[in-house]
Amino acid sequence: MSTSTTPTTANLLRQQKREQRRQLSSSQQIQHAKRLAERLLNHNAFNHSQRIAAYLANDGEIDPVYIIEQAWNLGKQIYLPVLSAHENSLLFAPYEKDSLLCRNQFGIDEPDCLPEHWLKAEHMDLILLPLVAFDEKGNRMGMGGGFYDRSLANIRRPQQLTQLIGLAHEIQKTDQMVIQSWDIPLHVIATEDRLYQI
Template identity: 45%
Template sequence: MTDRLTLRRHIRHCRNQLSTQQQNDAAQAVIDHVRRADHLSSARAVALYLANDGELDPHPLIEWYWSRGSRVYLPVLHPFSPGHLLFLHYTPDTPLQANRFGIPEPRLDSRLILPKSELELIFTPLVAFDAQGNRMGMGGGFYDRTLAGWRNGPGPQPVGLAHNCQQVDSIPVDSWDVPLPELITPGRHWRW
């Protein structure tokens, strides 16, 4: 099972089969890993995402960061730079609207945009990962573009979030794919 489409279909099915209870337990387990890692728990400006398609639900983690006084940002599709993301400040009062993929995002308001370089962490969703830190997303290249060159700049460090069942033996990678330095599943905090 090496081609990307087959792999995506298989793993998306597995994460969509998880029960509400399993999703809730997974979200709490991830908070426990973050709590134990100083460089994650101390971050004051973090990008997270809203769960879609059975993804690990980061909302409890978002609320945990809020409770510590950290600022949380969500990705918004760039209105005129195709394939790119903006990061907008997210609070419990932020109005959301569905984007063209049906995923809720903050309504675009330029006053809420934080330049990417001012984020400390970007928690990324993903479809599949392997034990080498290779990452495969939903196929849009949004996070690959966002994270391109992150090791060479002052910008944020990525942290993948996934369910245990999203681990595969080997991810087929292309030149533009950005491997992760770190990833959290309910069962393990991976660091490469």
């Protein structure tokens, strides 16, 4: 952690890491996604979870698609983040093989279902989070909207059991992380190469 780091430095790091992951070829992306899935499918947090929030990969993010498919095969429920305009944060909508999707204001697909089916983060057993950069202490940098941070604010409570696992390409690791009071640290970070247990 660098306490003297300015927001500009954070933005620069965000830009660099986004650029690096976008430059991965599609065959590297597939290989990373498969290796990530092998690693995660053997993890207790996955095996013990029934309600799992994931995401649809965007902007070079490592793709959880193989994890999602295996979760469906095992009869687990998958959820995807939906933007709750009202709270300016994320809720989680059920996602099934035949779910219809619709585009949100950021051009990201979401399950096209009624808000009454949306659940809060604390009702998930496991949340798989995309990220732009991470460090070995479990600190996470996202796309800069604060959406995950606001949605996970309740998960800081000690009685909360929701597991938070960040998914990333190894190239997203940094020792230059800028940490803010509202950032929610992760329990585990999984990459194509290894697991960081925090």
